[in-house]
Amino acid sequence: MALMTQTALDSTPATGSPLLKRGLAEMLKGGVIMDVVTAEQARIAEDAGAVAVMALERVPADIRAQGGVARMSDPDLIDQIVESVSIPVMAKARIGHFVEAQVLQELGVDYIDESEVLSPADYVNHIDKHSFTVPFVCGATNLGEALRRLAEGAAMIRSKGEAGTGDVSEATKHIRTIRKQIADLQATFRANPDELFVAAKELQAPYDIVREVAETGKLPVVLFTAGGVATPADAAMMMQLGADGVFVGSGIFKSGDPARRAEAIVAATAQYDDPAAIAQASRGLGEAMVGINVGDLPAPHRLAERGW
Amino acid sequence: MSILTTAPAPRIAVLALQGGVAEHVAMLESLGAEALVVRSPRSLAAAAADGLVLPGGESSTVDRLLRRFGMREPLIELLDGGLPVLGTCAGLITLAEVIRDPAPGQQSLGLIPMTVRRNAFGRQVDSATETLDSALGPVKAAFIRAPEVVSVRAGVEILARRGTGVDGDGPIVAVGTGQAIALSFHPELTGDTTFHGEFLRRVRAAKLDGVQGR
Numbered sequence: 001m002a003l004m005t006q007t008a009l010d011s012t013p014a015t016g017s018p019l020l021k022r023g024l025a026e027m028l029k030g031g032v033i034m035d036v037v038t039a040e041q042a043r044i045a046e047d048a049g050a051v052a053v054m055a056l057e058r059v060p061a062d063i064r065a066q067g068g069v070a071r072m073s074d075p076d077l078i079d080q081i082v083e084s085v086s087i088p089v090m091a092k093a094r095i096g097h098f099v100e101a102q103v104l105q106e107l108g109v110d111y112i113d114e115s116e117v118l119s120p121a122d123y124v125n126h127i128d129k130h131s132f133t134v135p136f137v138c139g140a141t142n143l144g145e146a147l148r149r150l151a152e153g154a155a156m157i158r159s160k161g162e163a164g165t166g167d168v169s170e171a172t173k174h175i176r177t178i179r180k181q182i183a184d185l186q187a188t189f190r191a192n193p194d195e196l197f198v199a200a201k202e203l204q205a206p207y208d209i210v211r212e213v214a215e216t217g218k219l220p221v222v223l224f225t226a227g228g229v230a231t232p233a234d235a236a237m238m239m240q241l242g243a244d245g246v247f248v249g250s251g252i253f254k255s256g257d258p259a260r261r262a263e264a265i266v267a268a269t270a271q272y273d274d275p276a277a278i279a280q281a282s283r284g285l286g287e288a289m290v291g292i293n294v295g296d297l298p299a300p301h302r303l304a305e306r307g308w
Numbered sequence: 309m310s311i312l313t314t315a316p317a318p319r320i321a322v323l324a325l326q327g328g329v330a331e332h333v334a335m336l337e338s339l340g341a342e343a344l345v346v347r348s349p350r351s352l353a354a355a356a357a358d359g360l361v362l363p364g365g366e367s368s369t370v371d372r373l374l375r376r377f378g379m380r381e382p383l384i385e386l387l388d389g390g391l392p393v394l395g396t397c398a399g400l401i402t403l404a405e406v407i408r409d410p411a412p413g414q415q416s417l418g419l420i421p422m423t424v425r426r427n428a429f430g431r432q433v434d435s436a437t438e439t440l441d442s443a444l445g446p447v448k449a450a451f452i453r454a455p456e457v458v459s460v461r462a463g464v465e466i467l468a469r470r471g472t473g474v475d476g477d478g479p480i481v482a483v484g485t486g487q488a489i490a491l492s493f494h495p496e497l498t499g500d501t502t503f504h505g506e507f508l509r510r511v512r513a514a515k516l517d518g519v520q521g522r
Binding site (some may be wrong): 020045 | 324325326327328329330331347348364365366368369372373376377397398409411412413425426431432433434435436438450451452453494497498500
């Protein structure tokens with residue numbers, strides 16, 4: 001498993017390499033990726049300074065409220081959103097649904113999110129992401145899950161949080177868990193590198209990737225946070241906890257003044273370590289999304305538990 | 309960063325509002341410069357930089373944040389004073405005089421008399437690595453949803469084209485003026501130090517001449 005092999009560089013253009021897939025995510029760092037369900041929302045997101053939009057038929061809060069099987073969006077909707085903005089467009093495929101992924105690649109989306117927010121299509125296998133030219137982002141609740149996704153070819157990881165709730169507590173738990181497990185792995189590498197074999201067994205991830213993370217003390221890809229981010233302070237907290245950027249789903253277009261809130265979350269994400277700037281961004285935003293406390297969700301409705 | 313060198317390391321401000329900042333910082337430090345990330349007018353002033361790097365990212369986002377945080381005017385002032393600058397990808401767009409296809413309301417700093425086009429080579433599936441036959445020799449380049457320079461005006465030197473030498477007719481992807489270097493691609497991702505090395509050479513020369521603005 002040669003994850004970070006430098007692609008051969010010559011005068012013939014080469015596409016779809018890990019360097020290019022991961023490279024686009026590097027360019028999104030420090031930014032906010034916003035869920036949008038119409039071309040109009042996509043333009044509002046772009047105007048507010050989003051680094052990318054996620055094209056969806058329903059935001060997670062509505063998927064949660066309406067129930068039923070959630071699938072890839074209609075290609076017409078994705079086309080409209082791709083046409084309406086100049087920033088990158090992402091779209092979601094169901095976990096394991098490699099044909100939805102083939103369709104999304106054909107439509108020219110810039111990133112595919114193999115997402116637990118949609119209903120899984122395969123309860124055993126995720127998509128073999130190496131076989132695509134388009135890059136993938138995948139969710140993770142812990143380091144082992146993140147590394148399994150990397151082994152399958154993911155070029156970007158987002159901590160899952162609990163989408164569609166407006167409750168940031170799960171996002172906090174997942175980013176803290178991933179960061180702590182990386183720190184523990186690095187400590188193991190420094191003290192007792194021979195224990196990394198067992199660490200790989202416990203993480204249920206390939207040894208080579210486990211060793212790479214242990215040596216460098218970070219994931220070899222960009223790590224964003226998602227799930228329940230609803231305010232500028234939520235976004236800044238995720239950044240202070242070590243996220244490279246944030247996904248905001250229902251939190252923007254389920255709020256009272258989406259354009260203003262979107263711009264405020266972008267500003268707070270950029271100046272996440274400046275409380276005065278976050279305070280300024282937090283003023284006069286109108287109502288935040290009402291939300292649901294994660295503790296009130298019955299277990300079958302917890303999306304973060306999808307994926308393995 | 310050897311303390312044995314006689315001249316102090318050049319101080320390079322790296323604009324860190326959004327995008328691929330860490331890769332530039334690492335490359336600048338590997339070449340003996342001191343990299344200072346700036347994301348506010350205060351940190352920009354405090355850097356007292358000898359040179360400036362505008363990294364890749366989303367140019368529309370960076371423009372919006374430059375204006376919101378009041379950094380556009382101080383940057384223009386520093387550039388008007390002659391501060392050497394290196395821009396990659398979104399940084400190239402930010403330095404251009406004219407953006408042919410801006411996002412609604414998008415502005416640039418207008419330093420380099422050229423016209424650029426965003427996402428000129430297609431979407432992410434068209435992003436590619438390629439070795440360029442540049443004016444400085446072969447350069448390993450990563451093009452990621454990259455812009456191109458559509459046209460240049462007086463005083464702008466073409467430093468690389470895609471698919472041809474600088475005298476060919478390929479799309480222009482690297483340009484220079486006495487003060488600025490702007491690249492469509494990301495040498496900071498491929499690890500090619502050619503242009504960063506040239507930029508630091510110019511910064512050091514400007515510092516010796518004492519011509520750079522403050």
